[in-house]
Amino acid sequence: MLTKRIIPCLDVKDGRVVKGVHFVDLRDAGDPVELSRMYNEQGADELVFLDISASPRGHATTLEIVSRTAAEVFIPLTVGGGIRSTEDMKKVLKAGADKVGVNTAAVKDPELIRLGAEKFGTQCIVCAIDAKAVFEEREDRFMVDTEQGRCWYEVYIYGGRTGTGVDAVEWGRRVEELGAGEILLTSMDADGTKDGFDLAMTDVFSRETNIPIIASGGAGDKDDFYNVFKNTGCDAALAASVFHYKEYTVGDIKDFLGKKGVAVRI
Amino acid sequence: MITIIDLGLGNVNSVMRALNYLKVSNRVSSEISDLEEAEKLIFPGVGNFFEASKRLEINGMKQAIREQVLELGKPILGICLGMQLLANEGEEGGISKGLGLIDGRVVRMSSEKVGLRLPHIGWNDVSHRNLKLFSGIDENACFYFVHSYALELEGDVEHSLSNYGTDFVAAVKKDNIIGTQFHPEKSQKDGLKLLTNFVNGVF
Numbered sequence: 487m488l489t490k491r492i493i494p495c496l497d498v499k500d501g502r503v504v505k506g507v508h509f510v511d512l513r514d515a516g517d518p519v520e521l522s523r524m525y526n527e528q529g530a531d532e533l534v535f536l537d538i539s540a541s542p543r544g545h546a547t548t549l550e551i552v553s554r555t556a557a558e559v560f561i562p563l564t565v566g567g568g569i570r571s572t573e574d575m576k577k578v579l580k581a582g583a584d585k586v587g588v589n590t591a592a593v594k595d596p597e598l599i600r601l602g603a604e605k606f607g608t609q610c611i612v613c614a615i616d617a618k619a620v621f622e623e624r625e626d627r628f629m630v631d632t633e634q635g636r637c638w639y640e641v642y643i644y645g646g647r648t649g650t651g652v653d654a655v656e657w658g659r660r661v662e663e664l665g666a667g668e669i670l671l672t673s674m675d676a677d678g679t680k681d682g683f684d685l686a687m688t689d690v691f692s693r694e695t696n697i698p699i700i701a702s703g704g705a706g707d708k709d710d711f712y713n714v715f716k717n718t719g720c721d722a723a724l725a726a727s728v729f730h731y732k733e734y735t736v737g738d739i740k741d742f743l744g745k746k747g748v749a750v751r752i
Numbered sequence: 753m754i755t756i757i758d759l760g761l762g763n764v765n766s767v768m769r770a771l772n773y774l775k776v777s778n779r780v781s782s783e784i785s786d787l788e789e790a791e792k793l794i795f796p797g798v799g800n801f802f803e804a805s806k807r808l809e810i811n812g813m814k815q816a817i818r819e820q821v822l823e824l825g826k827p828i829l830g831i832c833l834g835m836q837l838l839a840n841e842g843e844e845g846g847i848s849k850g851l852g853l854i855d856g857r858v859v860r861m862s863s864e865k866v867g868l869r870l871p872h873i874g875w876n877d878v879s880h881r882n883l884k885l886f887s888g889i890d891e892n893a894c895f896y897f898v899h900s901y902a903l904e905l906e907g908d909v910e911h912s913l914s915n916y917g918t919d920f921v922a923a924v925k926k927d928n929i930i931g932t933q934f935h936p937e938k939s940q941k942d943g944l945k946l947l948t949n950f951v952n953g954v955f
Contacts (some may be wrong), residue, residue: 487876488897489894491874531874543930556769560938560941561896561940562768562938564919571881579763580763582765582766584766606799607798609871609899641773667873696869697870697871699781724926749893
């Protein structure tokens with residue numbers, strides 16, 4: 487039976503792991519290679535590195551970190567952040583990534599997904615979508631009924647700083663057609679709150695697309711992981727700060743899920 | 753020495769990294785002379801069957817692999833697409849020929865039949881593990897899979913199964929010819945153990 491994946495995410499800036507609330511107010515959370523090693527030992531199913539460095543030197547440092555991690559951690563590694571071309575993809579894959587995360591550049595030029603999938607295979611392309619609920623009725627948007635009211639989801643780019651007006655569900659369907667192998671779905675509303683994953687958003691994406699969905703944003707408690715697997719069709723759940731600040735280990739989460747009847751790799 | 757066959761398609765370096773970590777001497781190569789010098793071959797693969805099939809026809813690579821494996825009896829481990837390419841033919845990207853080392857064909861896992869999303873990505877357990885390749889590995893161990901196509905065997909060939917809506921071939925063995933649909937090089941300690949078994953001739 488295919489198990490549900492637990493994925494720690496490392497936001498890497500200039501060689502350090504950082505974490506913020508709503509993509510701002512960054513705090514230092516440790517050494518990326520050390521954290522990767524620790525999560526691997528705890529039973530992480532995969533690791534995601536998100537490079538948020540602003541300089542070429544910062545990006546080069548991230549590649550070094552990926553390469554050092556890949557030499558000793560034998561689980562799938564996804565690397566995203568600042569990927570603008572298939573040339574950029576090639577660089578991170580060469581450094582040791584198994585998959586490449588694309589976000590802003592793909593929204594601006596969706597061909598990037600198609601080109602990447604053609605060149606490296608669909609399994610290589612993870613499309614990250616950062617989205618936020620907009621509570622207004624629109625005929626030309628995919629409307630969703632949530633506990634907070636009726637809304638549609640808007641795609642944000644540039645690390646969650648810029649709204650695009652693009653319908654996120656529509657975009658999700660499109661990236662599947664273009665050849666993305668997975669969607670890493672971050673709820674901007676839930677991110678950093680520790681109030682739990684955005685169940686309504688995750689649910690609609692898992693219904694409206696046919697590729698695996700990785701739920702992200704809002705993990706604070708063990709129950710949050712259980713709820714997202716129980717109430718939505720997502721394949722994986724991603725979290726950062728609950729792991730970085732050692733509130734729970736990956737093993738704690740998996741033991742808990744296993745006891746509640748969710749299939750996980752122990 | 754183990755030669756990791758590189759068709760210049762996907763990223764084969766993760767197998768190299770795993771062997772380096774296990775301190776097993778290895779070489780990533782697309783040269784036939786390196787196949788001849790090797791004790792064992794690993795044929796990893798990500799990418800498209802049709803494209804790989806075309807590459808196999810270049811410079812006599814296909815013939816060289818068949819010679820090393822069938823005539824000289826060198827063990828070969830095909831991984832993911834590498835396992836699929838052991839078969840007679842595949843339908844991904846149009847019908848094309850594989851290495852013809854194992855009787856079978858590679859077909860798309862039907863998402864209607866499976867009733868689940870494709871690609872099949874993630875950690876899945878393996879049943880009917882009668883192959884020695886799994887020696888010393890916990891019975892509930894999971895391995896990492898990424899694929900949308902699966903091998904349909906013809907005739908009686910030893911194999912293990914995994915289930916994703918329906919049973920499919922997770923590992924296969926015919927004499928010195930071994931294949932895994934999953935990626936041992938990405939399956940943490942259990943995957944490393946399986947690679948060690950292959951290196952030590954335990955299959």
